[in-house]
Amino acid sequence: MTGVDRDTVSVGEFEFECGESIDDLQIAYEAYGEFTGDNAVLVCHALTGSQHVADVDRSAWSRDDTGVDEADEDADSADSDEKNGDSATAGQARAWWNDVVGPGKAIDTSDYYVVCANVPGSCYGSSGPASDGPDGDPWGTDFPPVTVGDWTRAQRRLLDALGVGRLHAVVGGSVGGMNVLDWARRYPDDATRIVVVAAAARLDPQCLALDAVARRAITTDPDWNGGDYYGQPGPENGLALARQLGHVMYLSKSSMAQKFGRRSAGRDAHRETFPTDPAASFFPYRDVESYLDYNADNFVDRFDANSYLYLTRAMDDFDLREGYDSDADALAAFAGEALLLSFTADWHFTTEQSESLAEAFRASEIPVAHHVVDSDHGHDAFLVEPENVGPPVADFLADGVEGRAVTDTAVESDGGTDTEFAPVHSSLFSR
């Protein structure tokens, strides 16, 4: 099979890390390419992403005819809604890593059997607050709290159902990268190679704070109604605010300066979707506001507010060293090789955090490469710079840390803790 397999499978009763169980965990997934026994690559999506990684069946290459359900596609998107997308599919929701995953692309679905599962707690077909509970009504906040570990365990169950044992690789970005780290810790013999893109061993308190503010925005919206809002409009204002905060975290000062500056927006339409003070009319409605308002409105249409609460809690909670003495200790049993990618202007998950993670791998004598991309794009770089993400990922999947396009921060050093970053910046954040 060379096209795409879109399905939802039941993996049966599932006990979450919190101790609560549900009778029948549903996992929605997409799989691309043909499984040959040793070529499976699991891709882990980011916070508000979905299983829809690639538009494989849209490409000229594909002769598969599973068909594209446009309505369903509109419900899928990634962390980066583009107001003025420059791809051929701009104007409608796109597969979130279509520039990286597909036939002939870095994660080549002609070679690899690529699987991506919607994580439990999300809202794209896997069980979560918005899916039906035992009484036929949506679970709402009765759905058990989820953790990154629950995602990993659910993915393991899905792969078992698909007949996939050992994986060639697990790859993920952002909190999807935390998901990858959990794979290395939890199932250290199950993957030959792992790729952790724009992630960290844990969130720092600045990001914890912003996530907490985002949740408070949702839960203090009266329309949240304790999480019981299905069939009604729901906490659209709160979810819009949460998304706007997320969006600011995904960009950098430099990318925002380049993209928006202090320019006024050409049109006021989006300002009219929520109340403003009359004084607003004296001041410009800026491009940056218009962009955030536009994307927030789109997001509210595609994402469930309770899922936002659940998934940010999982992200905030993840701590690689939990239950171990150190990050290095948590990774020590991992039997494969690791590629870490970081982006110099990313302040959500910083290059320093990736370097600290690289040192943990090195301390446990696990082959690792920390490949730093010099970028202005902030966290979004992992989505919008396929030209920089693709080559090291492709070569690492093929040849491990010795892959041709793979670089490592420790190359100039003795491989120990006294490493040099390359490149070094005078200011990561203000660039």
Place this chain on the structure above:
Amino acid sequence: MTGVDRDTVSVGEFEFECGESIDDLQIAYEAYGEFTGDNAVLVCHALTGSQHVADVDRSAWSRDDTGVDEADEDADSADSDEKNGDSATAGQARAWWNDVVGPGKAIDTSDYYVVCANVPGSCYGSSGPASDGPDGDPWGTDFPPVTVGDWTRAQRRLLDALGVGRLHAVVGGSVGGMNVLDWARRYPDDATRIVVVAAAARLDPQCLALDAVARRAITTDPDWNGGDYYGQPGPENGLALARQLGHVMYLSKSSMAQKFGRRSAGRDAHRETFPTDPAASFFPYRDVESYLDYNADNFVDRFDANSYLYLTRAMDDFDLREGYDSDADALAAFAGEALLLSFTADWHFTTEQSESLAEAFRASEIPVAHHVVDSDHGHDAFLVEPENVGPPVADFLADGVEGRAVTDTAVESDGGTDTEFAPVHSSLFSR
């Protein structure tokens, strides 16, 4: 008079930059020390600050007996609410720059006549949305939109009323520093020295974005009610969110890591002040959340939501070069000397922005010193590091840019545009 003069004066009819007028602009101010004709220093407060700069009449030095109205003091505070303050007045609202302004302090009220006015649009006694309009009810959003220029013009009117012509100095931090820049541009002959602390010629789009999200949090709170909420609880949830965003902007990654880490809070009390999802109980309530929740609740008690809208709009709107060809051109007529202070971990107003401003002064051949403080504290450094702020400010007020404790980024260069920062950091943001 050696104590404090607290008063509210009417400066009569006032036309705002938007073109609207009010019949009687009230300005609440505090003044400390004795005016001798050439020793007046105007201090400009930050966004949510007040005229209450110093607790002069509380100090042992003061023999003045104007008395302290505790109820009134509780309504005054600065941008930095400390949960666990270490000053003698912790536990109640404090004067916002009490460590810098007062007898024997850097801005010595034994030498200088120090005046600070609550800006129009604020809520500490000057005319604004919360003050009574012509019909005896609060203005609400019928109050005219205000700009930083309106603040400067109102301060000029107040000083005229106090008999102060030319100022020895104008000093201000954060948006108060923008207020200082507007003085230099608007009244270039009225001040001998200006001190711009942790400010910039304009806000960058990242901060514009966060301010816009904060305003949207307020205006989408149903209790905002179009700005007509006086006599009712008002948009407490929205204002709390706005404050929490502000707070994150005032701190740095490093200060948050040091102050909170990922620790759980000792107590859950503040979490119970707003709705949360049941899943919250499975996860820790972290110190950083508790801190933000606690301070947000305090802020809601002391600040008016409409004022928050008005003052952030004024800040966002300020652009030094507006009406000129460049920042240098806007400053060219200024006849005095300038001290710029910046803090290396400040991402609200960055060291780079201050350096750009220094270059504008240099380009117009105005004596300027850009004094960079190596700090982990973020934007709050200007409030919480009096030991680093005081000496250069004191020496600059006395001796100008040649002051002993004053350093300048251009010292190693030819004084032109090819300047070196001292110190240089590998990462301003992630420190």
